[in-house]
Amino acid sequence: MRIGDRLFGPLLAVFGLLVIWGANGLPKVPGVRFGADLLPMGIGIALVLFGVLILVAGLRVPAAFLDLDDWQGRGRDGFAALWAFVGLLLGIVLFDPLGFPLFGILFMAMMMALMGARWPVIAVVAPGFILLLYYVFSGLLRVALPAGPLGAILP
């Protein structure tokens, strides 16, 4: 997704204004001259200024406002990218009930399938890699990874 400078500049300036508004709303501590709002305020002003500069530079060059051709015609890769995001997002919700081993195997198998890996490879690599990570992280490094339903059968 390519956003033209003529659109990016104003968007950035508006974002800067939102930051200024947010900083302005921070509670003031009586007697403190330089408080929590100082840096965010400065950043907001800088973003507005940079937004204007980018807009000015963008106005000098005729370019599309928005170019969305990143994913056109990507087919399988497009779905893989979508799954990379949605799958990991689902992981936030399903991590505890499914546990890391089951979630990891399902996510990885799906991702590999979408990227065109053959099923025998998936059947070996996905569980093998996930279980290796599981034992390294939870066993050796003491990272608290939920075992989920597979915990009952895993050694």
Place this chain on the structure above:
Amino acid sequence: MTFATLAEALTLVFQLQVLLAILGGAVYGLFIGALPGLTATMATALLVPLTFYMAPLPAIALIVSSTAMAITAGDIPGALLRIPGTPASAAYTEESYAMTRNGDAVRALSIGFFFSATGGLIGALVLLITGPALARLSLNFSSFEFFWLALLGLLTCALVSGANPVKGAVSLAIGLLIATVGLDVTSGQPRFTFGSIELSGGISFIPVMIGMFAFSEILRGLSNASTGDLPKASAESGKQRPYQGIWPLLKTYPFSLLRGTAIGSSLGALPGVGGDLAAWIAYGISARFSKTPEKFGKGHPEGLIEATSANNAGLSSAWIPALVFGIPGDAVTAIAVGVLYMKGVAPGPRLFVENPTMPTAIIMSFFVANLLLFPLGYVAIRCARMVLAVPRNVIVPMILVCCFLGSYAINNTLFGVGIMLVAGLIGYVMERNDFPIAPVILGLVLGPVLERNFIMSMQISRGNLMGFFDRPVACVLGIFVIGMIALTIFNSLRKLARSSDGGGGGDAQNAFKP
């Protein structure tokens, strides 16, 4: 330090249990550092229970060698998968990854290991000779100097990390803005937390770094935006031996090595900022003064040599304030100081007077640990290049699982995974629109340092900005920073005027080039 002290320290270090501790720490550090998302701090923290059962010197030697190796090994996922191990290694991740994309993975990793080890050895020598003097100098730095130094690091990064300084500055502002989330560093007020308890703790740089570098790269690799596929081992790279071609590089860029080491050694001694800043400033200076600045960011060894040597030299120097004054400059030295106290060894000036053998032996263990980087690096490079031979449809899912796990493991919360995903999307959009992402990371890491020292300085000078120039070092740093900004603005305006004279041609990308 006398010759007798040095000899005694050497005898202590060359005891079997100390050498075994150094070797064990190095292998462990290599393993942890090479895992994407795991940090040297985590490696050190996990070692603490083990140190309960060890004598003071082996315990500290274990920490020293694991840290040195973990930080250097963090360059492996940086170079191969674009997942930097530390904020400092993010300074040159783009360069080493570009080298990998060019089919030169072995060369990128060899440069990383060789010059890290060399920088570390020189840094240890500096620590041995000038440690106490450097510590005294660094303790004279007040909030004014720290403010200018943090600003210098941020500006250097913003100006050298992309072709367009305005876009670099926007990235920096975004990093600083992310750093403001959480409790305010001075008053403790919640800022931009939207009532979330997790946001009150601030946003950790690890998930942001994984998201912006690794996840965004995967999205880019799967889209039409990709400039090519994920890196693969080239036929030439497959035949190349680790460290092959290092000697010509050493002969071509000796000054880069020395300058990087000098920057690392001097900045590393500054508590809190040194370690993270040294590599960024070294890379920036290398790009500024290079005869071929146009090659930077495309897999050029010059900046990589200077930044990696600064990184490990800074690592040794970070121990100066910890050993000489008992003031830890970062999390790793804080843990080490804790271990020393636990063992009945109180770090501080008295230690150098009453028991000079101990600090000297600790410094000597740096030498041994850095020497071990050469052979262990050789093995690591041979193993690491196999990663590039893994098919794309296997390695991409593996990287994604590592991104998930690395973001989760830093605090054992899924909040980190959410941050990683959001950061990945932002990183993808930023890169597609030519905004460099490296300044976001440095802004996030140095934001609290910049803000704390700015507010403190404003309070000391009672709001008088001229107070920032009262002290000699602060004045020199301030003039340098202002000169840098003025020069960039002047060059940008001149370019803009030139392109206007040329009939408004040219493109927006070039309008603000320095």
